[in-house]
Amino acid sequence: MITLLLTELIGIVILPFLAFNKNRYIQALLQFINFATFLYLFKSLKTNGPYYGTYFMLDSINLILIGIVSTIGFLTYLYSIGYLEKEKQLKETKLKEFYFWTNAFMFSMFLLVITSNLGIMWVAIEATTLSTTFLISFYKNKTAVEAAWKYIMLCSLGIALALFGIILIYFGVINITGAGLGSLNWENIIQVATNINKELLKISFIFVLVGFGTKMGLAPLHFWLPDAHSEAPTPISALMSSVLLSCSFYVIIRIFSIDVHAGLGNYIYHTLLYMGLFSIMLAAVFIPRSKDYKRLLAYSTMEHMGILAFSVGIGSFESLFASLLGLIAHALTKTLMFMGSGSILVNLHTKSIKDIRGLFAILPITAFFVGLGVFAITGAPPFLLFVSEFLTLLSAFKEGFMWQGILVLFGFSLIFFGFVESFFGMLTKEPTFSEKKEHVFILIPMGILLVAIIGFGLFLPNDIKNLIDSAINTIGVKR
């Protein structure tokens, strides 16, 4: 597991010594090692079962996350080779800066998902905020600096509140087991969960949800999200949207699981459910109005995070399955869409939807990927996200959340029309630019992702199904 952290450190250390042209290939290779490590860990979990240590742990919940971080990380680094090739105007030092912060970002995310200690988890998630700030302000223009400022202030504020929540949990635990590093260990807390003071857990859950919910972009706390996603360089937008937000969701799930084991009941479920519902509805209002396609995708990220929270809030086995599957589907699909939008941005240098027409003539292959991606991201069959969204709605109706389910369905259709209107306007009609050359490293990762979401959508491998099943059993189902 340490390999995951080491590769990122090596990536940072070699940066000053190598010319950028060689460097970017080596960086991608290092990420491939991480991907291979993930496959190895997958196998070892299957044969050896979960492992809970003082500092690190490996069980089915965080294996899903390790999978997402390493896969998307590898594909994004591959994509960056082509993306930065197109950004010729940037200086060599600037490009090295890009890789420095990106590696620091990946390092903190790997630390976040493999640590077993809630305190270290907090340190890691704050580190992700810090390492992405300068990536958001990367282009140093007015809007980028503004987005970075909003991001660092709001997220630091939120995460500081989450620290208070974690301290409250720790307070509850040391009354039972005594002070020490072990009392922040997730596995230890789960074992004594039923004895922790319930009032304390309730207050702590609010703090944690407000804190990590800010980072995850749940509705009333989402203000930084569209700005940051639209201003960051596109590989970073993809990483933030599909990996960073999933990691915040992961921390919420860990703490949610403690509360489930403690038997807090409907209180936690309903909080999550309505926050999710609100996020979906807000996204449904903003998506048809967006004039900037990266912002539009950012709002769609908010929608997906809303669906995740909503389906966890329902609390049945199917809905949790839908949520974890949705996590994987969101990561793959959103990365595809951001990569597509990045290819458009880097060739045409505009983010405005109405300035772009006739993409099929300008960037034919990108246009093909984006066209299919629009259906994938709005949850149309045969793509993977369809399975997750369909299961969410089904379990909502089954568990008696009638009007909530209907509202979500209404939100989905608004979002679908918003997407189709904006993107098909961009794809068809008279081209507004002449044909541009597409870089092969921009296309390869998009192709891989498209094959993955169609393949998994039609046929979900048993290994993944079992992994999600056992993750749900670890989290705990509503009683």
Next chain:
Amino acid sequence: MNLNISLSEFVEFMAALSLFFAILQTASHRLDFAIKTYTFQSLALSITMFLSVFYYFDYELIISAVLTLLIKAILIPNVMKKITEKIVEDESVKPFINFTYSILICVFIVIFSFYAMSNTFYSVSSSSMMQKILAIAVAIIFVGIFLMFARKKALIQVIGFLTLENGIILGATSTVKGLPLIVEVGVFFDVFVGAIMAGILIFHIKDTFDSLDTSKLSDLKE
């Protein structure tokens, strides 16, 4: 036992002093004054933590107290000072909420915190000192949040965040006798790096917007 009681009173007094400096922040309109107030506030926090060692007999707290002193009372204020020296302060930025109302709001925050904590934590806290300090900590947290939202100047917002963070550390000291050392060191590291990065970002804001007024950051809208 007599010694113990007077000690606990002194700890409470120091904690209250750091709340006082936090409230004083809301009345500061000049950057150097704000930084000085923050220094004193961190100093009071670090003395509180140091004295708590003799109350709880938990020696890991000494390291936390020394770290607080080094990072929050010496390093961060110095970095901030360096930043403000380079930025020429030529404008008076009107706050969203003026100073008189700010003090009034802070009074309500303090009353609310003491009221809320006296009810909620009655069942779980073991000592009355713990409870009082926790109430003070929560009050500092809210004052920090208030500073972040009620002030337009970028640097004062950063100090608001640092105040909030001080409140959380004070809360951790009073309730759980400080977090485990490795976590605490991580928290200090993050806060330190965060403060420096926010400082650098303030430079960029000054460069691109030619002002420290964050209400001018309004290009990104739907």
